[in-house]
Amino acid sequence: MSDAVDTTITPESFRLDGRIAVVTGAAQGIGAATARTLARFGADVAVCDKLAGPLGETADAIASTGRRVVSSVMDVRDDEAVAAFLAGVASDFGRVDVLVNNAGGGFYAPFMEVSVKGQGALIAENFTQATSFIRGCVPLMTEGGSIVNITSIEAHRAGPGFGIYSAMKAGLENLTKTLALELADLGIRVNSVAPDMIPTPGDALLTTDSGAMADAIAHSALTVQPVRHAGSADDCAAAVLYLSSAAGRFVTGTTLHVDGGTHAASGWKRGDEGRWRL
Numbered sequence: 001m002s003d004a005v006d007t008t009i010t011p012e013s014f015r016l017d018g019r020i021a022v023v024t025g026a027a028q029g030i031g032a033a034t035a036r037t038l039a040r041f042g043a044d045v046a047v048c049d050k051l052a053g054p055l056g057e058t059a060d061a062i063a064s065t066g067r068r069v070v071s072s073v074m075d076v077r078d079d080e081a082v083a084a085f086l087a088g089v090a091s092d093f094g095r096v097d098v099l100v101n102n103a104g105g106g107f108y109a110p111f112m113e114v115s116v117k118g119q120g121a122l123i124a125e126n127f128t129q130a131t132s133f134i135r136g137c138v139p140l141m142t143e144g145g146s147i148v149n150i151t152s153i154e155a156h157r158a159g160p161g162f163g164i165y166s167a168m169k170a171g172l173e174n175l176t177k178t179l180a181l182e183l184a185d186l187g188i189r190v191n192s193v194a195p196d197m198i199p200t201p202g203d204a205l206l207t208t209d210s211g212a213m214a215d216a217i218a219h220s221a222l223t224v225q226p227v228r229h230a231g232s233a234d235d236c237a238a239a240v241l242y243l244s245s246a247a248g249r250f251v252t253g254t255t256l257h258v259d260g261g262t263h264a265a266s267g268w269k270r271g272d273e274g275r276w277r278l
Contacts, residue, residue, distance in 0.1 A: 013247040017042035020093040021244070022086075024076050024133060025103030027054035029200030030150060033233035034100055034240045036061045041241060043098065044068040046089045050075050068093070076103045077124040079132050086136040096140040098244045101130040101172075102150040106165035119164050126168035134179065144187025146244045149176050150236070153196035153259050157266075169194075173255060180253030189252035193239045196259035198231050224269055226261030 021038045025031040027049035035047050039062040047062070049055040052073045059071040070092050074081040089096060104126045109118070130149060137147070152166070155173040159166025173192050180190040239256045242248045257263045268276045 009247055014241060014245045015042050016098070016241075016245060019043040019097040019244075020046070020089070020095055021098035021100065022046045022089060022096055022133070022137060023048075023100045023102060024129075025049055026058050027051040028058075030195065030198060030233045030236045031100075031102040032058045032061075033237040034102060036065075037234070037237035037241055038098065038100075038244065039065045039067040039069070041245070042067070043244075044093060046070040046072075046085070046093065046096075048072045048074050048076065048085055049103070076129040076133070077121075082129070082132045082136055086133075086140065090140055095142050096137045097143065097145045099133060099137045099141075099145070099147045100150065100240055100244075101133055101148070103129060104150065104165075104169075106162050108161045110161055111163040114164060122164040123168055126165055127171050130172055131175070138183065138186070138188065141186065141188055145189075146248070147176075147179065147183075147188060147190045148240050148243050149173070149190070149192045150240075151176075151192045151194045151255065153194050153257065153263055155192075155194055156255075156257075156263055176255070177253045184252065189243070189248070191243045191248075191252060192255040193236055193243070194255050194257050194259065194263070195231070195236050196257075196262045197225065198233055198236060198258070200233060224262050224265050225259070226265060226270070229260075231258060231260055 016038055019042065021043040023031055023035040023045060026035040026047035028051065035045050035058050039045050044067050045062050047055060047058055050073060055071055055073060059069045062069040070089055072085045074085060076082060106122060134147060149172050151169040151173045154162055154166040155169035176190050176192045183190060236258050239258050243251060267278055270276050
């Protein structure tokens with residue numbers, strides 16, 4: 001009798017039936033799309049965010065799929081709140097199979113204009129809160145699992161006006177690689193998804209911070225992005241689904257760039273006539 005394992009990929013390979021997922025920053029944008037997608041593919045989902053109303057809508061959408069949901073209005077930068085939330089997840093669900101570190105954010109300001117307090121807030125929101133969730137979830141991943149960190153294209157290029165934010169996303173991307181090695185023996189895969197120019201409600205805040213920033217955002221997709229149509233939060237959710245499912249079982253320590261080719265362009269820009277040039 002053969003001991004070979006059937007590795008054929010089927011539609012069921014993407015199913016998450018019986019899995020327990022935790023998604024941070026799930027009130028809107030990529031987090032909301034991810035939480036809803038994981039539920040549609042069979043996962044029970046625990047979600048958190050500081051925006052009560054939109055988070056309630058996400059929780060209702062999960063429940064409408066027939067999946068169980070745990071929801072908490074909280075600040076992910078609060079370690080005590082994180083611990084209490086995960087204790088509730090453990091009590092209600094018993095374990096965690098998927099962790100999606102999506103919460104994060106920033107504001108436009110040159111590095112020399114960022115105060116020490118502002119810097120601390122950016123570090124906590126984009127890096128240390130993710131490490132808190134990882135430390136809290138790994139002991140609950142008793143059957144192995146998948147950790148997906150939502151970073152940014154800014155983790156892979158300069159971020160003028162977003163220096164601390166970019167540095168923290170780069171740090172999280174590097175941590176992803178390290179944890180892919182350190183947690184492998186526990187059966188836990190660790191990957192990142194790096195979006196660029198995915199329209200979300202948070203964009204409205206960026207475009208009001210600075211006229212120059214608003215202009216840069218408005219034109220970047222037209223001059224740099226090879227794929228001519230806009231991306232969506234659901235495109236990122238699809239990448240997270242793949243990395244969370246059995247279909248991505250041999251993928252760890254890597255980054256999926258969901259950016260329409262912006263990272264690949266690396267300075268190349270397309271003119272109005274369609275030609276690419278540096």
